[in-house]
Amino acid sequence: MSEPSTIRPPSGCAVTIDQVSKRYGSNTVLKSINMAIKPGEFFTLLGPSGCGKTTLLRALAGFHGIDEGRILFNGQDVSRTQPWDRNIGFVFQNYALWPNKTVFDNVAYGLRIRNVPKAEIARRVRDALERVELRNVEARFPGEMSGGMQQRIALARALVIDPPLLLLDEPMSNLDAKLRVSLRRQLRDIQEALGVTAIYVTHDQEEALELSDRVAVMQGGIVQQLGKPEDIYASPSNRFVAEFVGAANLVDGVLREGRFELKGGGRIEVPDAQTDGPATLFVRPEGLRLVDPHVAGVLPGHVASARYVGRAWVHEVQVSDDEILIVDVATRIPNGTPVGLAINAPRFLRAS
Ligand SMILES: Nc1ncnc2c1ncn2[C@@H]1O[C@H](COP(=O)(O)OP(=O)(O)OP(=O)(O)O)[C@@H](O)[C@H]1O
Numbered sequence: 001m002s003e004p005s006t007i008r009p010p011s012g013c014a015v016t017i018d019q020v021s022k023r024y025g026s027n028t029v030l031k032s033i034n035m036a037i038k039p040g041e042f043f044t045l046l047g048p049s050g051c052g053k054t055t056l057l058r059a060l061a062g063f064h065g066i067d068e069g070r071i072l073f074n075g076q077d078v079s080r081t082q083p084w085d086r087n088i089g090f091v092f093q094n095y096a097l098w099p100n101k102t103v104f105d106n107v108a109y110g111l112r113i114r115n116v117p118k119a120e121i122a123r124r125v126r127d128a129l130e131r132v133e134l135r136n137v138e139a140r141f142p143g144e145m146s147g148g149m150q151q152r153i154a155l156a157r158a159l160v161i162d163p164p165l166l167l168l169d170e171p172m173s174n175l176d177a178k179l180r181v182s183l184r185r186q187l188r189d190i191q192e193a194l195g196v197t198a199i200y201v202t203h204d205q206e207e208a209l210e211l212s213d214r215v216a217v218m219q220g221g222i223v224q225q226l227g228k229p230e231d232i233y234a235s236p237s238n239r240f241v242a243e244f245v246g247a248a249n250l251v252d253g254v255l256r257e258g259r260f261e262l263k264g265g266g267r268i269e270v271p272d273a274q275t276d277g278p279a280t281l282f283v284r285p286e287g288l289r290l291v292d293p294h295v296a297g298v299l300p301g302h303v304a305s306a307r308y309v310g311r312a313w314v315h316e317v318q319v320s321d322d323e324i325l326i327v328d329v330a331t332r333i334p335n336g337t338p339v340g341l342a343i344n345a346p347r348f349l350r351a352s
Pocket residue numbers: 024029047048049050051052053054055056203
């Protein structure tokens with residue numbers, strides 16, 4: 001093992017992932033990953049099950065090694081540094097609290113192994129619990145507490161050592177929807193107040209978009225797109241990203257002289273389209289408007305179905321035998337009604 005190299009800058013640390021690859025036998029689960037995460041950034045690894053996001057997070061923590069590449073904290077190579085010398089806070093999906101230890105002992109653990117004096121431990125445990133808005137719970141046991149409280153204790157335990165880097169592996173996935181939303185906000189407030197760098201793993205696109213400064217969308221051990229939530233949502237770089245980060249209409253066809261001709265028939269005016277040729281139209285449901293089908297340049301169709309999702313009625317509009325587009329509308333329109341579709345901001349992906 002190399003000499004102890006506890007990395008402890010005053011606030012959030014910069015994380016560089018440089019050409020990192022990881023194999024399990026013949027299965028390469030991380031393929032030359034490159035990322036530069038800024039100090040104090042809230043950065044999310046988003047992707048479906050098996051894409052490699054947990055493997056990457058655990059490699060950052062030092063829980064397992066990497067086969068190629070380097071991991072740098074504030075410019076310092078930690079690829080071979082043991083987990084306890086990386087000085088990171090880690091929050092697990094299942095909380096990983098010790099059931100037979102009190103809340104105090106759970107939170108104090110990281111300080112005790114660092115030989116912090118007793119009085120300071122008491123103060124820092126109290127401060128960490130207050131930070132997650134838990135008071136008078138030190139003597140209780142995790143099993144007596146709700147899932148949301150247990151996750152806040154796990155967060156307090158990660159933060160008590162004052163880490164420059166906080167790693168979180170699907171920490172909300174066992175909680176109900178309402179609690180997830182309130183905990184998200186609390187987590188983001190705490191992260192910003194402390195200035196700690198956070199790297200968060202999730203398969204929940206809504207969570208990723210709401211929480212993050214930047215998101216890396218992963219699939220098959222590769223980063224498909226890395227950017228700000230609004231850019232990834234509005235301008236996905238390919239079909240996978242378009243479909244993974246929200247509802248998407250993706251329609252194959254040909255661009256010709258300011259019009260998009262759908263493969264299955266029908267056309268729509270797209271005066272700003274730059275190039276002609278085969279293309280895939282990409283538009284979110286909220287980017288389509290229902291208009292009079294007789295207006296020139298709109299795509300005619302009829303309402304095939306509608307379902308209520310709270311914020312809107314999601315309508316399916318049949319525009320050809322094998323093409324259905326989805327559009328958000330404030331009120332329900334009966335099935336079979338002839339409608340026209342107009343596009344607010346069409347974008348085109350390379351043809352597939
Ligand atoms: N210890 C291991 N031994 C062998 N293969 C593994 C091991 N851990 C993970 N894998 C494989 O590596 C790939 C990536 O797994 P990983 O857990 O990183 O994905 P993930 O995106 O986090 O998915 P999930 O959300 O389901 O945890 C998967 O194919 C998985 O089966």
